[in-house]
Amino acid sequence: MGMYLLRFPHSWLLAIMLVSSAVCEDQGCEDITDLDLKHSIVGSSLKVRLLLFTRANSTCGQLIDRENPFSKPYLNVSRPTTFTIHGYRPTGSPPVWMRSVVAEILARKDINVIVVDWNHGATNINYLKVVENTRPVAVILTDFIKKLQNKGASLDSIHMIGVSLGAHISGFTGANFNGSIGRITALDPAGPSFTGKPPEERLDPTDAQFVDALHTDMDAFGFRKPVGHIDFYANGGADQPGCPKTIFSGSEYFKCDHQRSVFLYLDSVNRTCRTVAYPCSSYSDFLDGKCFNCSRFGSAGCPVFGYDVIEWKDVLLKLDQTSTYFTTNKASPFCKVGYKVDILTWNSEKRWGHITLTLRKGDQETTAEINHKSYEFQQYTETSLLAQFDREVQPAEKITLKYGTGNVFGPKYKLRVLRIRLTPLPLELNLRPMCRYDLLLLENKGVTFRPIPCEHSNF
Structure with a gap:
């Protein structure tokens, strides 16, 4: 799966690119730390870097000084802030999707996007050591968000998008604020080391005002049970169309289903797809056509998957945890x-x-x-x-x-x-x-x- 081509449907996006290019000429641009397999074998100690992207520097990440976050001009607490948090990096390479996530979110909204780079700490052949680092990352993010608060930022405007282990980091951070942050989006939250754990030891619906989750690999690296106010199970939450079925396909066999969660979410951010998800007791019942009743959601109808499900927040908060299902195509556009x-x-x-x-x-x-x-x-x-x-x-x-x-x-x-x-x-x-x-x-x-x-x- 290659990176998405970025879409520029409005002329003002071209202006953003020109401004960003000027920024890049004036200062160094930062990206996620790029490690390799030797770091994974030896193990990497935790180091967290926060990279800021805004419409003024959409292609040129600014490294935030955590002790003095406002020493550079682009961090503005009057804007909402979205954190994107990657997960386990067994080979040390940066996530191929991160730049696309940043660009597509900024195309939708004028906000601060902060990429949480914890590749030092996420790169280790010993997965259990990486799991141990999730709590310290959450402590660092908690301290940083408190600094934003002190400058007038509202917790309501905080959105954390966590992938795999990043989903539980988001949950731990939200729990440190007693669930007061605005939203957590969990993209295939990690299963190993978290399955069977009580809510306080993993992501759960009390960690934010609104928690939405997508499951794509629950039979391997993902979490099976619901963790949010609404949980989406794409293609039943396990095997994804177009992903390899045998180990002979190499590394794609291990990561394709898990990583698909990000690409499905990207389709919802850039509005390539508007996928309706149906509440149902099981995937089998959904495929049997038994789950078309959306009356519980009132006039709004069944929720759409992804970025815009926030529009259903009020009605979902009145319901118990809601599990929904939908199917996808093999590649983008994923919507059926x-x-x-x-x-x-x-x-x-x-x-x-x-x-x-x-x-x-x-x-x-x-x-x-x-x-x-x-x-x-x-x-x-x-x-x-x-x-x-x-x-x-x-x-x-x-x-x-x-x-x-x-x-x-x-x-x-x-x-x-x-x-x-x-x-x-x-x-x-x-x-x-x-x-x-x-x-x-x-x-x-x-x-x-x-x-x-x-x-x-x-x-």
């Missing part, structure tokens, strides 16, 4: 397009199988395979499914529907469809559903038809 699919069949005997749908408009085409399990189709019983496509093709001019059982050597079956209805998600948008009536599907043979507006029916 969902449809609720209702199929009414009239076979006299039960049929089992899976469904494939293809939408076409001109030369555009997208396909959804609903095959994570075999579904039961009964006579005059409506079966609801969730179809998710890699992109929007609307209005669909043609739809191809295919029925299959997966049986290679058995007899070929037919599925008689009385009605199929496709309703765009989320349902609260009240977009017009598409229908078709009286179809005969031969197993593994696609039937193509033009959708028509759905009729009102008691079926």
Whole structure:
């Protein structure tokens, strides 16, 4: 996965770049410490550096003097402040995504972005030694935030974005302020050494006024259970599309799922994607199309994943911890397009199988395979499914529907469809559903038809 190309949708961003270039000519620019494998083998003692980026120096990090933070001109406590905190660095290299995170956040808001560089301390082949350093990093950040407070900064305006171990550092820092800081975003919070620990020994919802978390690698390096007011489980929270499945892929096999959390979040910051997440009791129920009810969130509807979920803060704080699910594509743009699919069949005997749908408009085409399990189709019983496509093709001019059982050597079956209805998600948008009536599907043979507006029916 390469770094994202930065987007500059507004002319004022070009001016920012020019100003930043001028800054770079006038003073040295700082970046995250770059270590190597020998530091990991020997071990690195803790050293924390705070690098400041603003719209005035968006490409040229200023090293903050922690004893005298305001000795340089760009730190302004009247602006909100976002901290970005990396996690374990087993090889000592800087995170490839950090610059993109800084640039995209500054494109959204005129704020202070402070990169917490604790590569000295995060680089060690002994993971347990790195875990021991998370508390001291939090102490240093606590002291620095108190200095901001003394100059008039509001804790409400503090946002901490922590990746892996950085999520728990954010939690420890927030706990030192009794949960008064504004927001903590946890991107795949680390699991090893924290799983099974009580809330005071890890990130939990009391560490900030609002805590949102994303889980992408809970079966390896990530934390499985909810840790926030809202927890997002992308693709169920474990294996991510496009990530290697075998160890023969090298280091990507170990880090891809874990690191995907950052790239999903970047898509939400730069608004490449607006992904609706659905509250559900399990990922299986979500895939089965049982979780479209968003009434608990009132008129706002189901929350969107990522940077803008803060818009749902008030309603989420009134609820218990909320776990939500969504699926993604293999690469950016990661967002998928969902449809609720209702199929009414009239076979006299039960049929089992899976469904494939293809939408076409001109030369555009997208396909959804609903095959994570075999579904039961009964006579005059409506079966609801969730179809998710890699992109929007609307209005669909043609739809191809295919029925299959997966049986290679058995007899070929037919599925008689009385009605199929496709309703765009989320349902609260009240977009017009598409229908078709009286179809005969031969197993593994696609039937193509033009959708028509759905009729009102008691079926």
